[in-house]
Amino acid sequence: MAEYSIGVDLGGTNLRAAAITREGKILEKVSVPTNPLLGRESLLREMVAGISDLRSRWGTSTLAGIGLGIPGFILLKQGVIRNSNNLACIEDFPFRDEMEKRLQTKVVLENDANAAALGEKWMGAGRDVDDLILFTLGTGIGGGIISGGKVLHGFVGMAGELGHLTVMPNGFPCGCGNNGCVEKHASATAIGAMARLMGLGENLSSADVYNLANNGNEHARRIFQSMGQSLGIALAMVVNIFNFPLYLLSGGVLAAWEFFAPAMLDEARRRSFTFRNSNTRVEKAILGNEAGLYGAGFLPWAEPELENVAGH
Template sequence: MVTTNRYSIGVDLGGTNLRAAAIDSDGKQLGKSSGKTNLREGREAVIEDIVLAIRALRDEFGQDKLAGIGVAVPGFIELKKGLIVGSNNLPAFDGFPLRDDLSEKLGKPVILENDANAAALGEKWLGAGQDVNDLVLLTLGTGIGGGIISDGRILHGFVGMAAELGHMTVIPGGNPCGCGNEGCLEKHASATAVASMGRLLHLGDNPTSKDIYQIAMGEGEDAKKARHVFELMGTALGIAIGNLINIFNFPLYLLSGGPLPAWDLFAPAIFREVEKRSFTYRNTKTRIERATLGGEAGLYGAAYLPFQCSGELKRAET
């Protein structure tokens, strides 16, 4: 099959799953492949899987219409060098020139991007942020990631490490974090933090955040304890979002990730805190909403990168 539209290939490389999709310039997903990230077999095996997935999509939809390739990965990225730096999920790739290696093997430009940044761009392109040019996305999961879209583009900072929103201090002297700080947002509002608080409250021997949510939806003392966990989560998020609103004055702040089914349990605390802490919020039509693309956001964002601006790719390579 050969498409008549220009298309790009987006890759979402995680510590567990590897996905690739061909997506045309209208945002239509033409084809997709999914599999496990073969980390046990080593870095070269993972790279081979990426290359094979991209080649299969390219062969199916045509070389001539392929605009480029975007790859979303967890961890810090040095944009100018195309390096993954300090990814806990992909330790074998630490310091490896993945962008240039893939580009050489595929004969096409490759753009490497942080997965949360790509998710924010995906929401801007096809999700909850289509009507704005400026937004902040917080991704709630094992940790908390973030992406900032300013004037329609990812805000990178001077080396590409902007938007590490999970490491904002929200509780001075709070829980210690692996980054070396104390009281980071992700230590008080991530799925891992919810599970840890549930364990401290004896809501199971080794509960997950999903377990805590299910308990919270019940009745009795344990349900009250579980609901309190989500109130604490919402309070921490509200402090963070209130600060972000005061700093950026953007129209839209989005949340995504596994804990979203518990929105009704933690969102009221978010809005209470933001109302209290942000004069800007109280006097504008700032929106705080759920993201809509779910786990597909990073894949769409990665695919959008080659469409956005070839000049941006050149700047990243200089």
């Protein structure tokens, strides 16, 4: 059998895992419910059981390793999750080493948005470039930066926190301590919050607001315009900083592209000389939820950079 890896996307309520070949073919996908509220030991057992089960069907000898995409701040060298809202029970714990011990194979951790960016680079919308940035638009906004074909990690592994770009210095407060983070003004959650502020309803999802916009509701359309402007301010900044050829967006809210993208692109164009003067592409990511699985699966084959990551 040919070599394969296992890519894992760790969520708050389930674990998705895929066996993937070196050529990027998904052999099998599984989803296993997990419950972090039952505590660390229980969660670790659920994870190990889910992964082991998948591995039992594809073999141990040809497994290159296991990559784990995790929502949160990760200390890469130590293999420790420093902060994760949904997985607090495994914070500040030698998670990678413990998983390696239990699974008896190489385990590589990565932030989930970084993994998604790597997935899009490997098998998705970024296959033709070495440098790209991905914004993941969901409950929050995540970011992944691929520079020279590799994830930009920073010195403890916290780079790429693009959701915390400031688009309004006195904007909505954010759990990170900042005000006006782009994720408080342009995430799916922010769309729901704006809908409430506009009196459209108490508990609307971004999909509900999209449906309203689609039906001609002007308030809903203005919400997407505002969201697009906030994204455009952030986009202009990353274009000015990186001058990369490709910027990708992902998330369910992309369904509303027609309502937010014009405002986003206008704003980016006006605010960035570089955007206007280079052939900068802003596109939809194409792998959807699979991006994180692909990226996590690629981790065991990614060039090890940990030697360059200084200690905390």
